[in-house]
Amino acid sequence: MKQQIKQVVNNLDPISLSEMDGVSLMKRTDTKFVIHQKQLIEVLKTVTDKYRVLEINGNRLLTYSSLYFDTEDKKFYHDHHNGKVNRTKVRMRKYMESNICFLEIKQKDGKGKTTKSRIQIKDFETKLPQDLIDFIDSKTIEKIDLKPIIWNKFDRITLVNKHAMERLTIDLNLEFKMNSSTKEYHNLVIVEVKQERFDRTSPVVKSLKEKGINPYSMSKYCIGMTNIYPDIKYNRFKKKLIKINKITA
Template identity: 70%
Template sequence: MKQQLEHIVNNFRAITLGEMDSVSLMKRTDTKFVIHEKDLISVLKEVKDEYRILEIDNQRILTYSSLYFDTPSKKFYHDHHNRKVNRTKIRMRKYLVSNKCYLEIKQKDGKGNTNKTRIPVEDFEPDLSKKSLEFIQNTTKQNFDLEPIIWNQFNRMMLVNTKAKERLTIDIDLSFKQNSSKKAYKNLVIIEVKQQRFDRTSPIVQKLKQRQINPYKISKYCIGMLSIYKGLKYNRFKKKLIKINKITA
């Protein structure tokens, strides 16, 4: 299946990082879909003329590694679980193909918008530097007691609509770890459509709809936390876990 995916991905027209600046969409609406990897292959075949794919150093399936931070009480996880509309995620993400690393803050507002702010850092900082702590405090207007809580890694394809201001991220080979605990999700694909506002005429949304695949709210961070930490409150995520386990079985 991986060979099929690579073959299809190589049939897309490429786009460079510089060309993607016009669709950076740091303030946006994110809409997610969860599918099996076998469905991804057929969808990509049908939309290959509607999107270009990010290519860096001749690579189109790019590896990302992230380190998430939370408080000792796991505030960010519980805010998400309890459906708090204004919530925050803080992570460091490394783009392995370019060896660039960023401290990123994602903030959701009550209108469903996501604001993403970031600064470059030299490398992962399990112990946050003074500069990083100041950036977090200035951005969030809060003083969180933060600790490294979970690592994750995945492979990503990034597509850009040739006609509309729309980007897609397609994540596969998702895995999590913290200390000696590890969890990998095979066959799971998370597609995230990033737009100024949700547009159902998007080619990828249309093709997914034809397969009766509808938008599905899911957080890689929360799923990872449940995979690694036992005893977390998860009643509102129970159906999501059942769906994911069915896909990855």
């Protein structure tokens, strides 16, 4: 199925990393959809003339590796689980094909807006150096003692709308690990539409709706945490886990 996805994606016009700067959308509204890889192929076939696809060194299916940080008592995870509207995620993310690595801070406010701040780093570091601690403190306005909590790896296709301020990320082949614990999700696809404000006229949103697929909020980080840390509280995510298991069955 991965080969079928590649074939469909190869029909799209390319866009380079430098051309993507105009649609970085560091402040945005994110809308997620959770689907099976077969549904992804059907959706992509309907929008091939509406989007361009990010291509780096000839690759359109790009590999991302992330290391998330949290406190000893997993504050960021529990903030999300407990429904706190103002919440934070801190991670290091490496774009494998371009060999570029960033420390990234994602903050969501009570209005559903996401702000991402980041600073380029040389590579993953499991112990945060002082300059990165200072950067995190400056964005979170509080001092937080953070440690590595979970590794995440996935393949991503990034699409850019030809006619509107919209980006689209398509994540598949998700893997989570920490120490000796691992979890892989085959067939699961997370589609995330990034816009200045949610626009239902988006070609991909319309295509998904025609197939009866509605927005579905889901955090890769939180889903990974429930698998890697089996003793963690996850009542809020039980329905999401059931839905994912049905899709991937």
